[in-house]
Amino acid sequence: MEQIRKLPIGIQTFEEIRRDGYLYVDKTAMVHQIANVGKPYFLSRPRRFGKSLLLSTFEAYFQGRKDLFQGLAIERLETEWEQYPVLHLDLNARKYEIAADLVAMLNQYLEKWELLYGSEKKDRSPEERFAYVIEQACIQTGKQVVVLIDEYDKPLLQAVLDENLLDEYRKILKAFYGVLKSADRYLRFVFLTGVTKFAQVSVFSDLNQLNDISMDRAYNALCGITQDELIRTFGPEIKQLGENEELTFEETVFRLAKKYDGYHFCEDTSVGLFNPFSLLNVFQKLNFGNFWFQTGTPTYLVDLLKQSDYDLRLLLNGVEVTASAFSEYRAEANNPLPMIYQSGYLTIKAYDKEVCLYTLQFPNDEVRYGFLNFLVPFYTKVTDDETGFHIAKFMRELKSGDVEAFMERLKIFFSGIPYELNDDTERHYQAIFHVVFTLLGQFIQSEVRSSRGRADAVVHTPTAIYVFEFKLDGTAEAALKQIGEKGYLIPYMLDGRKLVKVGVNFSKETRNIDEYIVVEA
Incomplete structure (x- = not known):
């Protein structure tokens, strides 16, 4: 039996990956470059993209853990392997429903750091305690401090539609992150990661020296x-x-x-x-x-x-x-x-x-x-669980040539257009139309057009090509006529498959398909 290699699914700790023999994609040359050419960095990347592992790698590097880097690119680049005090804050592990939740998370980390470097400021605000810990860590170890902050924006994302709560989080984080500027002389390296870069919301206004490498070509493949x-x-x-x-x-x-x-x-x-x-x-x-x-x-x-x-x-x-x-x-x-x-x-x-x-x-x-x-x-009355079922049925119906069943099923989607939509009805119906035909593309070739010089949608099955044209408050006959007059079938004439024209009319009054005509060319 072939040996199964270990895949680090869900493992975000560099030490564990290296110690326990998991597969690792070597990014350490970039880690060394970043760590030695600058100090305060910011990186925005989507969730589950390796940001936490990246910060864990920086942590191991600044802890001087040469043993974990054997055989990797950085082994040829680093000669000193100095050890620095590392303060690693991860905001990803909690749900933030009120401001007290954020303060509690900050306190959790501050208490841990204060056990190492002193708790004389334990009754002060989080930012005062943070500044004191950084200063004391530098003084006590004789080395500048490394600060790593993972998912700095997690609380902000959870409150993005609640302006009052978002403002509370901004104030707390602005003061806390602002310490990184005032404590610059005590800092060897700073790296913040997150999903978003919040601008003009005061979070980074006191931290304007950050080097945002999110769109830097040199670090495109960092995660x-x-x-x-x-x-x-x-x-x-x-x-x-x-x-x-x-x-x-x-x-x-x-x-x-x-x-x-x-x-x-x-x-x-x-x-x-x-x-x-x-x-x-x-x-x-x-x-x-x-x-x-x-x-x-x-x-x-x-x-x-x-x-x-x-x-x-x-x-x-x-x-x-x-x-x-x-x-x-x-x-x-x-x-x-x-x-x-x-x-x-x-x-x-x-x-x-x-x-x-x-x-x-x-x-x-x-x-x-x-x-x-x-x-x-x-956008419709179709539930999340039903969507995949209907799309699979759409595919089967067109493959079998049952266009009538396809059109009747399409009415189910359009029946979800809210009654209150008036001027926006056309755009809403077009959005549904685009979504349905795009989703068909996972099973059979389906093209959705925006240009008036081409058919609204073309679907390819093993035996036929279907050309759809939609009208709004017109007639199915007019839609069918346009397919012929505009020559929408011409690109497929030599294909060899059956060609089928489908003219459809959508009614604003009923907010659904009220008429369709299917004709084999």
Whole structure:
């Protein structure tokens, strides 16, 4: 029986990974570079992307744990292996419902540090105690202090739609993080990580010396796994997965890339990144599941989308923006895009140097279909559990040629359009239309168009090609006529499969499909 190698699923401690023989993707050359060319850093990356492991690696490095780095790139770069006092704060492990929860978490860490460096200030505010601990750690050890803060924004994210609570968290964290500027002379290294970069909300206003490397080309691959790293580190796992799925090695890598690759955190999109959490899980479970998306439901993103009345079609087709439109989250702005990007549901797919515009799209199929499946209940009456059932039925009905059943099922989705929608009905119905046909793309080729010069949707099955045209408060006959007049079928005339035209009319009054005509060309 082939030896099963250990995959570090859920393990975020560098020492445990190295001590217990888990597979490790070597990022230590970048760790050494960052640790020795600057001091205060900030990195924004999506959840489950390796931020905690990165900080744990810095912790081991600054503790002088040379034994943990044997055989890694940093072993050839570091000669001193000096030991520094390390203060490591992780805000990810608690649910913050009131301000007292945040203070309690800070106190928990402060009490631990005070046992080492003195508790003379234990009755003062958290920021005063933090400043005192840093000063005393430096004085007592004779070495400057390393401060590592993981998920600095966790409390802020949990209160993002509660302005009063958000303001309380801002004030607490502003004062606490502000210590890192006033205590600069006592500090050797500072590194903060989070999902978002909150701007213009006072959190970082006293910490303006931070070097934000979130979009630096040199550190694009600091978290996440490149395809080269995937093949070099996980060759046996790729081979085993391929055998299980009856795929060649190359076909397996292609499937993995389509499902989990595609993240880019700078304008250079030549090297994409795989989600590490999903990769480890697919190798362990030997199936192409939606592992990353299932670990956290982005309810706050949906609330932001609804609150901002954002056009969902922009997320489906890709949106072109400047860097300032997505790289920082501004709480007062009616724009969910920065939060969606920084949370990992959109990524950079292209960059136009001439006009400095970025194109943001879903990074891969796992995120695309997971996000859309999750959104369906918020736009329709179809529940989350029912969505996958209906989409699978859509696919079967078109494959079998039963367009009437397909259209009747589509009415179920449109029946969820709220009664109070009036002027927005068209956009809402178009969003549902786009979501349904995009979700079909996980099973059969389905193209959704935005240009009026092409059909609204084209679906390919093994035996037929379906061309759909939708009208709003028109007639199904007019939609069918447009397919012919505009020549929407011409690109498929030599395909050899059956061509089917479907003209559909959507009524604002009934907020649903009121008529459709199906004609074989």
